[in-house]
Amino acid sequence: MAVWNPYTAGYFNHPYHHLADCRNTAPVQIGVHKEWLLFSYKDVKEILRSPAFGASRLSEYFTQKEPVILEKGTCPFLAKGTQSWLMYLEGKDHTRIRSLADAAIRQFNFTPAIERAVAVCFEQNKTAQQLDVVDIATQIPMYIVEQLMGTSGMCTYEQVKRFSHLLAVSQDLFVSKTTYRDVNSEFEWAFSFFGKLYKKAGTNANPDLIHFLHNLNAAEGYQLTDDEMISLITVIFMAALETTKDSMSVILHEILKDPALAAYIETATETEINILTEEFLRFASPLQYTVRVAHEDVEFREHRFAKGTRLFLCLASANRDPAVFENPDSIVPDRKYNPHLSFGSGMHSCLGARVARNEIRSWLKPVNKQLLQYKLAAGTTAVWQKTIFMRGLKSLIIERN
Numbered sequence: 501m502a503v504w505n506p507y508t509a510g511y512f513n514h515p516y517h518h519l520a521d522c523r524n525t526a527p528v529q530i531g532v533h534k535e536w537l538l539f540s541y542k543d544v545k546e547i548l549r550s551p552a553f554g555a556s557r558l559s560e561y562f563t564q565k566e567p568v569i570l571e572k573g574t575c576p577f578l579a580k581g582t583q584s585w586l587m588y589l590e591g592k593d594h595t596r597i598r599s600l601a602d603a604a605i606r607q608f609n610f611t612p613a614i615e616r617a618v619a620v621c622f623e624q625n626k627t628a629q630q631l632d633v634v635d636i637a638t639q640i641p642m643y644i645v646e647q648l649m650g651t652s653g654m655c656t657y658e659q660v661k662r663f664s665h666l667l668a669v670s671q672d673l674f675v676s677k678t679t680y681r682d683v684n685s686e687f688e689w690a691f692s693f694f695g696k697l698y699k700k701a702g703t704n705a706n707p708d709l710i711h712f713l714h715n716l717n718a719a720e721g722y723q724l725t726d727d728e729m730i731s732l733i734t735v736i737f738m739a740a741l742e743t744t745k746d747s748m749s750v751i752l753h754e755i756l757k758d759p760a761l762a763a764y765i766e767t768a769t770e771t772e773i774n775i776l777t778e779e780f781l782r783f784a785s786p787l788q789y790t791v792r793v794a795h796e797d798v799e800f801r802e803h804r805f806a807k808g809t810r811l812f813l814c815l816a817s818a819n820r821d822p823a824v825f826e827n828p829d830s831i832v833p834d835r836k837y838n839p840h841l842s843f844g845s846g847m848h849s850c851l852g853a854r855v856a857r858n859e860i861r862s863w864l865k866p867v868n869k870q871l872l873q874y875k876l877a878a879g880t881t882a883v884w885q886k887t888i889f890m891r892g893l894k895s896l897i898i899e900r901n
């Protein structure tokens with residue numbers, strides 16, 4: 501029986517052999533970190549949609565742990581910063597804040613923002629002799645998020661990248677005190693930065709998401725406090741940037757490795773691009789795991805989960821389950837049946853799925869055209885992020901042909 505252990509050699513480069521071993525030999529198991537994990541598509545989907553399981557409470561955890569994590573004299577921002585993070589809310593709070601975020605995201609017109617992002621980012625790279633694939637993957641979602649939030653030109657590329665990445669890392673399985681302290685500092689900065697923007701939001705001539713959130717909150721009686729709103733803004737910022745960047749980095753890697761895939765994209769119709777986008781999302785599974793907690797004692801298959809048990813649902817494994825996906829470890833550009841779980845499912849399913857799909861669809865052809873001018877730089881190999889929950893490249897250098 502394979503016991504789940506993300507520290508087995510080579511896991512970060514290629515987790516899928518190990519995940520397949522776990523799925524085949526022990527699809528419901530207690531892993532090396534002594535918590536339950538589920539690997540099969542059927543089980544993961546059933547739990548995502550079951551009312552017997554809910555979200556874990558990160559903000560409450562931070563309320564208890566902040567005195568241990570933070571150094572004396574540091575202002576605590578961890579619980580405050582995560583209080584409106586939708587993936588850690590339940591019941592009325594979740595419904596209220598999710599409905600506000602959803603309404604605001606729907607009011608923002610993404611189409612021109614995506615078109616501008618694609619044009620500007622390709623112009624930026626036009627003369628580059630060497631590029632890091634991760635920078636190409638970051639540019640588009642970053643440009644879109646900056647337009648979405650109205651923050652263009654207000655902070656540097658490095659600042660935004662660090663902020664968003666640290667927030668994402670804070671949700672990983674094993675997080676050190678030092679990382680939590682860095683996250684706390686990022687939240688401190690974010691409360692000051694977004695706080696100022698939020699104060700001015702109602703009067704914004706160029707309406708952005710912060711403007712829509714502000715006005716909907718006032719007009720529709722959602723009654724979020726300013727602190728709850730800043731926390732919500734931070735989670736949308738992070739969720740919109742990190743997952744899309746990580747998917748794009750995996751997609752670029754696959755295109756660079758496979759000239760047949762590049763040729764397919766070059767001549768693909770709009771419908772074919774849409775189908776391929778779903779396939780890339782399935783294949784990349786940028787958020788590899790999500791967590792649910794048992795609301796009550798639950799009998800599941802031959803197991804019993806006591807109330808409060810945390811379950812790690814492996815979306816990455818579910819998306820490669822041969823019981824559902826034929827030839828699961830290959831990219832099948834015209835895959836006919838593709839009910840992947842890369843955006844989750846049920847109450848907490850991704851609020852930005854429509855936006856993410858549109859970004860990838862609009863970007864595939866132009867980026868493919870750009871990649872044709874480049875090859876993998878001599879002697880370089882892909883360096884993967886050493887994170888368990890999120891999967892994407894850390895660096896991959898390409899150079900002009």
Ligand code: HEM
Pocket residue numbers: 548585586587588598601605735736739740741743744747785786787790791841842843844845846847848849850851852853855856
């Ligand atoms: C390729 C890009 C993306 C992927 C793969 C992705 C994936 C996911 C997944 C797996 C979840 C958790 C689902 C669950 O636990 O059931 C989630 C939640 C969420 N995503 Fe995304 N996401 C992407 C892009 C975006 C974008 C662009 C936005 C915002 C514009 C966004 C906003 C959110 C929010 C707010 C939640 C929390 C929803 C809730 O708990 O109610 N995501 N996403």
